[in-house]
Amino acid sequence: MKTFGAVSTAVAAATVFASLAYGQLDPIVIKGSKFFYKTNGTEFFIKGVAYQQDFSSNGSTTGNNHYKDPLADSTACARDVPLMQALGLNTIRTYAIDPTQDHSSCMQALQSAGIYVISDLSAPGVSINRDAPAWNDDLYARYTAVIDNLQQYTNVLGFFAGNEVSNNASNTDASAFVKAAVRDMKAYIKQMGYRPIGVGYATNDDAAIRTNLANYFDCGSSDESIDFWGYNIYSWCGKSSYTMSGYNLRTEEFSSYNVPAFFAEYGCNTVQPRTFSEVAALYGDQMTPVWSGGIVYEWFQEANDFGLVSIDSSGSATLQPDYTALSKRLAAVTPSAVNAASYNPTNTAAQACPTLGSGWQASSALPPTPNQELCSCMDKALNCVPSSKIDKDNIGDMFGLVCGLSQSACAGIAANASTGDYGAYGMCNPMQQLGWALNSYYEEQLAAGNGASACDFSGSATTQAAVSPTAQCASLISQAGSGGTGTVTSAPTATGGSSGGGSSSGSGSSSTGSSAGIPGQSTLASLNFGYVQLGLYTVCAFIAGAGMIIL
Numbered sequence: 075m076k077t078f079g080a081v082s083t084a085v086a087a088a089t090v091f092a093s094l095a096y097g098q099l100d101p102i103v104i105k106g107s108k109f110f111y112k113t114n115g116t117e118f119f120i121k122g123v124a125y126q127q128d129f130s131s132n133g134s135t136t137g138n139n140h141y142k143d144p145l146a147d148s149t150a151c152a153r154d155v156p157l158m159q160a161l162g163l164n165t166i167r168t169y170a171i172d173p174t175q176d177h178s179s180c181m182q183a184l185q186s187a188g189i190y191v192i193s194d195l196s197a198p199g200v201s202i203n204r205d206a207p208a209w210n211d212d213l214y215a216r217y218t219a220v221i222d223n224l225q226q227y228t229n230v231l232g233f234f235a236g237n238e239v240s241n242n243a244s245n246t247d248a249s250a251f252v253k254a255a256v257r258d259m260k261a262y263i264k265q266m267g268y269r270p271i272g273v274g275y276a277t278n279d280d281a282a283i284r285t286n287l288a289n290y291f292d293c294g295s296s297d298e299s300i301d302f303w304g305y306n307i308y309s310w311c312g313k314s315s316y317t318m319s320g321y322n323l324r325t326e327e328f329s330s331y332n333v334p335a336f337f338a339e340y341g342c343n344t345v346q347p348r349t350f351s352e353v354a355a356l357y358g359d360q361m362t363p364v365w366s367g368g369i370v371y372e373w374f375q376e377a378n379d380f381g382l383v384s385i386d387s388s389g390s391a392t393l394q395p396d397y398t399a400l401s402k403r404l405a406a407v408t409p410s411a412v413n414a415a416s417y418n419p420t421n422t423a424a425q426a427c428p429t430l431g432s433g434w435q436a437s438s439a440l441p442p443t444p445n446q447e448l449c450s451c452m453d454k455a456l457n458c459v460p461s462s463k464i465d466k467d468n469i470g471d472m473f474g475l476v477c478g479l480s481q482s483a484c485a486g487i488a489a490n491a492s493t494g495d496y497g498a499y500g501m502c503n504p505m506q507q508l509g510w511a512l513n514s515y516y517e518e519q520l521a522a523g524n525g526a527s528a529c530d531f532s533g534s535a536t537t538q539a540a541v542s543p544t545a546q547c548a549s550l551i552s553q554a555g556s557g558g559t560g561t562v563t564s565a566p567t568a569t570g571g572s573s574g575g576g577s578s579s580g581s582g583s584s585s586t587g588s589s590a591g592i593p594g595q596s597t598l599a600s601l602n603f604g605y606v607q608l609g610l611y612t613v614c615a616f617i618a619g620a621g622m623i624i625l
Contacts, residue, residue, distance in 0.1 A: 306340075
């Protein structure tokens with residue numbers, strides 16, 4: 075193994091920077107099921123690596139929420155980018171970046187080396203949680219903030235709105251929330267006048283749901299469907315083959331797919347050292363008509379033993395045997411390419427949406443677009459709201475109580491992906507949702523002549539001086555309807571938040587949402603108790619709430 079110290083790394087990086095002097099890479103565009111360089115129309119095949127250190131969770135479940143932003147560490151980029159270039163890479167995938175940080179140094183280093191970036195929009199703890207899925211104001215702010223930060227760089231190839239969120243047949247309903255994120259991020263990019271940048275999804279290789287997943291994210295209107303499909307696949311292990319690995323079957327399955335598909339992760343390590351014999355197949359004539367390359371997992375050597383490069387305590391990089399093996403394989407392939415001008419896609423039809431049943435629980439009806447202005451207007455117009463003294467740990471119990479006392483009071487915050495029923499305020503933050511439920515119950519009791527203590531809940535609720543909605547607020551609330559079950563057609567006017575700056579290279583996040591998507595700034599609005607999925611929950615909540623009243 076060869077070691078690169080700080081001096082040699084600095085010299086190599088300086089050479090890269092000097093030779094290519096801050097050039098802008100040609101943007102990658104999509105035509106049919108292929109990627110192309112925008113200017114000359116040459117087909118683009120991804121030769122990538124996953125680039126994120128100390129990343130223990132993608133946030134799709136509860137777990138460690140710490141992450142380090144790989145694009146905010148200019149020292150690491152100066153060390154690693156020349157090694158990536160020498161390896162023959164043209165793409166990296168990042169799983170979580172901090173949108174408040176300055177990424178210009180790393181992004182320019184990657185530009186100079188001819189390397190593009192595909193970035194996930196989520197972060198650990200600030201993502202769509204498969205166990206209690208939601209698509210809300212806080213997530214919208216986080217996702218749009220990442221787009222705001224990275225869209226300025228022409229070597230940003232695209233964004234992933236989710237990674238393995240639905241990973242088995244028990245949680246396919248979560249895909250509706252991810253597809254809503256795809257829809258809204260595509261709309262946001264257009265709304266802001268940014269250059270066309272694709273938004274896709276990365277899936278795991280679960281045999282029970284992989285076909286339905288691919289069809290679901292591609293079906294329906296192009297405004298809602300993915301722009302590209304990423305496949306995390308580890309079926310080629312050791313001395314395998316095109317047929318033994320199942321690559322032949324996966325290629326056949328995607329032969330009619332109408333958007334680009336590629337391996338978002340690959341590189342089985344059950345047999346070591348890895349020889350990457352699958353590279354010849356992936357970039358060979360049998361697969362290149364269907365697949366647009368792939369991303370090896372992963373750059374950094376960690377406990378999972380997938381790394382191409384190990385980093386010691388001094389920050390020096392040591393090449394692993396996997397690096398050398400991959401380098402030889404990539405150098406030996408020359409994928410057969412087509413030119414955009416002569417390419418006429420024949421697979422233009424979207425896939426049919428999956429049929430709802432025991433194996434698929436996500437309706438084609440998607441959750442509403444988060445709208446902070448609507449939520450703020452609603453919150454100010456309430457007469458009964460959560461008390462400032464309410465314990466954040468008791469919010470879930472409060473939902474159980476009020477929704478148990480009145481299911482209709484919670485209709486405006488319901489979210490049932492299987493039936494496609496969503497309340498207009500189901501995308502607001504938890505305190506705003508609780509306020510809606512409390513106020514709805516309070517108004518019901520007032521109408522019945524029982525309002526004297528209906529806004530108390532043992533001090534957890536209180537009255538406020540409601541602000542009568544006018545102008546835009548009046549229009550938004552009117553669209554939501556008196557019961558909160560209407561459809562709001564007005565697009566959100568707020569942007570994602572800060573697009574740069576900041577001083578830390580990365581920080582932890584412990585919630586499903588945060589202030590403008592800023593890691594480490596947890597608020598009550600970020601709590602995730604799973605209570606917003608009220609389609610089935612209200613049935614249980616009614617029993618729980620009634621029981622609490624009896625007690």
